[in-house]
Amino acid sequence: xxxxxxxxxxxxxxxxxxxxxxxxxxxxxxxxxxxxxxxxxxxxxxxxxxxxxxxxxxxxxxxxxxxxxxxxxxxxxxxxxxxxxxxxxxxxxxxxxxxxxxxxxxxxxxxxxxxxxxxxxxxxxxxxxxxxxxxxxxxxxxxxxxxxxxxxxxxxxxxxxxxxxxxxxxxxxxxxxxxxxxxxxxxxxxxxxxxxxxxxxxxxxxxxxxxxxxxxxxxxxxxxxxxxxxxxxxxxxxxxxxxxxxxxxxxxxxxxxxxxxxxxxxxxxxxxxxxxxxxxxxxxxxxxxxxxxxxxxxxxxxxxxxxxxxxxxxxxxxxxxxxxxxxxxxxxxxxxxxxxxxxxxx
Amino acid sequence: xxxxxxxxxxxxxxxxxxxxxxxxxxxxxxxxxxxxxxxxxxxxxxxxxxxxxxxxxxxxxxxxxxxxxxxxxxxxxxxxxxxxxxxxxxxxxxxxxxxxxxxxxxxxxxxxxxxxxxxxxxxxxxxxxxxxxxxxxxxxxxxxxxxxxxxxxxxxxxxxxxxxxxxxxxxxxxxxxxxxxxxxxxxxxxxxxxxxxxxxxxxxxxxxxxxxxxxxxxxxxxxxxxxxxxxxxxxxxxxxxxxxxxxxxxxxxxxxxxxxxxxxxxxxxxxxxxxxxxxxxxxxxxxxxxxxxxxxxxxxxxxxxxxxxxxxxxxxxxxxxxxxxxxxxxxxxxxxxxxxxxxxxx
DNA sequence: CTGTTAGCGCATTCAG
DNA sequence: CTGAATGCGCTAACAG
Numbered sequence: 001x002x003x004x005x006x007x008x009x010x011x012x013x014x015x016x017x018x019x020x021x022x023x024x025x026x027x028x029x030x031x032x033x034x035x036x037x038x039x040x041x042x043x044x045x046x047x048x049x050x051x052x053x054x055x056x057x058x059x060x061x062x063x064x065x066x067x068x069x070x071x072x073x074x075x076x077x078x079x080x081x082x083x084x085x086x087x088x089x090x091x092x093x094x095x096x097x098x099x100x101x102x103x104x105x106x107x108x109x110x111x112x113x114x115x116x117x118x119x120x121x122x123x124x125x126x127x128x129x130x131x132x133x134x135x136x137x138x139x140x141x142x143x144x145x146x147x148x149x150x151x152x153x154x155x156x157x158x159x160x161x162x163x164x165x166x167x168x169x170x171x172x173x174x175x176x177x178x179x180x181x182x183x184x185x186x187x188x189x190x191x192x193x194x195x196x197x198x199x200x201x202x203x204x205x206x207x208x209x210x211x212x213x214x215x216x217x218x219x220x221x222x223x224x225x226x227x228x229x230x231x232x233x234x235x236x237x238x239x240x241x242x243x244x245x246x247x248x249x250x251x252x253x254x255x256x257x258x259x260x261x262x263x264x265x266x267x268x269x270x271x272x273x274x275x276x277x278x279x280x281x282x283x284x285x286x287x288x289x290x291x292x293x294x295x296x297x298x299x300x301x302x303x304x305x306x307x308x309x310x311x312x313x314x315x316x317x318x319x320x321x322x323x324x325x326x327x328x329x330x331x332x333x334x335x336x337x338x339x340x341x342x343x344x345x346x
Numbered sequence: 347x348x349x350x351x352x353x354x355x356x357x358x359x360x361x362x363x364x365x366x367x368x369x370x371x372x373x374x375x376x377x378x379x380x381x382x383x384x385x386x387x388x389x390x391x392x393x394x395x396x397x398x399x400x401x402x403x404x405x406x407x408x409x410x411x412x413x414x415x416x417x418x419x420x421x422x423x424x425x426x427x428x429x430x431x432x433x434x435x436x437x438x439x440x441x442x443x444x445x446x447x448x449x450x451x452x453x454x455x456x457x458x459x460x461x462x463x464x465x466x467x468x469x470x471x472x473x474x475x476x477x478x479x480x481x482x483x484x485x486x487x488x489x490x491x492x493x494x495x496x497x498x499x500x501x502x503x504x505x506x507x508x509x510x511x512x513x514x515x516x517x518x519x520x521x522x523x524x525x526x527x528x529x530x531x532x533x534x535x536x537x538x539x540x541x542x543x544x545x546x547x548x549x550x551x552x553x554x555x556x557x558x559x560x561x562x563x564x565x566x567x568x569x570x571x572x573x574x575x576x577x578x579x580x581x582x583x584x585x586x587x588x589x590x591x592x593x594x595x596x597x598x599x600x601x602x603x604x605x606x607x608x609x610x611x612x613x614x615x616x617x618x619x620x621x622x623x624x625x626x627x628x629x630x631x632x633x634x635x636x637x638x639x640x641x642x643x644x645x646x647x648x649x650x651x652x653x654x655x656x657x658x659x660x661x662x663x664x665x666x667x668x669x670x671x672x673x674x675x676x677x678x679x680x681x682x683x684x685x686x687x688x689x690x691x692x
Numbered sequence: 693c694t695g696t697t698a699g700c701g702c703a704t705t706c707a708g
Numbered sequence: 709c710t711g712a713a714t715g716c717g718c719t720a721a722c723a724g
Binding site: 015017018019023029030033034037060061064065066067068069071 | 696701702703704
């Protein structure tokens with residue numbers, strides 16, 4: 001073996017390495033590395049020389065080598081319950097865009113609303129030493145929570161907030177809105193419009209749905225009647241919405257309004273009402289939640305609660321980027337609010 | 347410096363490495379590595395010892411180190427046009443599940459139907475040295491094609507097939523169905539039912555849409571009338587479907603059927619028909635494409651073409667896994683067919 | 693079937 | 709502000 005310990009020959013692989021760039025720029029590899037990563041402590045002229053060499057040689061950094069050397073990848077894990085709900089797609093799309101623009105790749109995991117699946121995904125993805133985490137809500141296994149905490153990786157929670165003094169772990173970051181307040185606001189609006197027997201029809205029964213029920217109950221106060229709550233753990237769908245309308249009509253014929261926990265349920269109910277000749281809002285008013293696509297095309301157009309999922313994705317990604325850069329984040333819990341969209345179904 | 351070149355001390359980092367596992371199992375690191383990766387050339391007893399050590403120490407492999415040493419990661423890049431189309435979500439979901447079960451992670455990229463965006467995503471994601479690629483269709487920039495070819499990474503194309511002797515590059519793998527045949531079949535069915543002035547209404551105008559138009563034209567033969575084609579490059583939506591119905595009714599009042607290029611368009615048209623009091627199928631028949639969710643709930647229930655996107659995702663992932671394992675793939679181009687779903691809208 | 697040697701390409705020390 | 713040395717954790721390539 002030739003004694004060229006320092007002057008290592010390049011392998012025959014066509015790959016252009018940082019070494020080559022450094023050589024072409026007449027600097028040391030570490031300077032090239034620093035220049036590329038935008039560390040400020042590099043002379044402007046050297047940065048230019050490096051940049052030129054990169055362009056000339058067509059250098060492409062190796063994320064694996066970076067991750068190995070720095071113990072941190074450029075990937076962000078994003079965990080959502082479902083891909084078949086427009087809600088999460090909008091969230092994801094916004095988050096992914098924002099992260100990509102900031103130089104991060106997204107590793108998307110779908111939990112199907114199962115904490116165990118989430119935990120498994122976390123275990124798998126954490127191997128990659130992601131730079132950041134975006135997770136949905138706060139409902140997870142203790143093990144999952146421990147994994148997140150223990151990893152020391154910045155994490156932003158989306159769709160809900162857990163603010164207030166009662167918060168034990170002061171390190172939680174979140175971007176969302178109050179599901180409870182949203183449930184309350186829509187119910188209050190229905191009451192304001194004179195509806196008295198307001199039913200609540202829900203599917204999936206995930207934590208956020210239950211928070212909306214809380215808001216509904218609180219708004220109703222003494223007028224609340226458990227017999228008007230129609231909860232079904234099956235996933236949300238047009239067909240289930242239709243079935244729930246039938247169920248309400250049969251079991252609570254005096255209901256004058258139905259607050260559906262998600263727009264697809266409400267849209268399905270509207271279609272069913274049309275089918276069986278039930279007047280909306282004459283016989284019964286129908287309102288939904290989330291303002292998913294198509295609601296404005298229904299007969300009658302659906303009243304609903306517009307939730308800011310796109311903005312949530314955007315803000316969460318931005319907050320996470322700040323955390324990953326080690327910057328201070330002014331607001332730990334951002335409430336993006338919601339908006340009542342009142343069309344003709346109530 | 348102590349002369350312990352060989353007997354490297356472990357760093358103070360809590361991380362359990364393959365080294366530790368090997369030591370605990372009383373074998374060399376490479377044997378532990380081989381055992382973990384399931385290489386057959388390891389004695390059963392040693393495999394057991396290694397497995398036990400892994401469990402006992404809670405060893406977790408480092409993907410970055412693996413990728414760096416082997417020049418290949420365990421990630422698969424999946425590129426789809428859109429996340430807001432149920433079609434691609436189903437495809438993605440099935441593919442992701444299958445890949446995960448086989449030990450691969452998915453890197454999802456959304457191209458928004460822009461070849462340039464696809465090329466940029468490819469450039470970005472290829473840095474990770476993915477183990478495989480799943481891309482939608484065949485319509486891409488030359489540069490993107492070159493990137494794929496040049497990378498030498500196994501690639502499966504989905505949603506379309508380019509089979510036949512005319513195929514220059516014999517290395518193409520694909521899983522899909524004939525969009526052309528599907529367009530043809532539905533048109534033929536409408537003709538069989540006695541419709542004579544069949545309009546075609548399309549949005550997005552991506553390559554697969556255009557193939558469906560071809561099928562439509564071929565089925566019509568001499569009866570084809572360009573004035574009955576209503577093409578709009580805007581993205582597909584309920585609202586656009588409604589607008590297209592209006593357009594057809596206004597500009598081609600003698601049209602007795604409309605073949606919508608996607609179900610959301612068709613569903614939007616059905617809603618609009620209800621709104622303006624147009625009888626379906628009495629005044630005009632309406633059919634869609636893809637059999638997206640909700641079609642069966644429409645008034646009347648929507649006739650459409652069911653496309654096997656879930657199966658496509660599954661098969662594509664399986665084929666890719668085989669390719670990544672270096673196995674031979676019997677069929678390079680798999681045609682999964684389609685199915686006419688005839689409900690009451692025609 | 694098992695072990696030895698030698699990096700993969702980069703960033704983290706620490707010097708200067 | 710720049711550089712030298714060192715090793716991240718793992719596997720490829722060869723020996724035996």
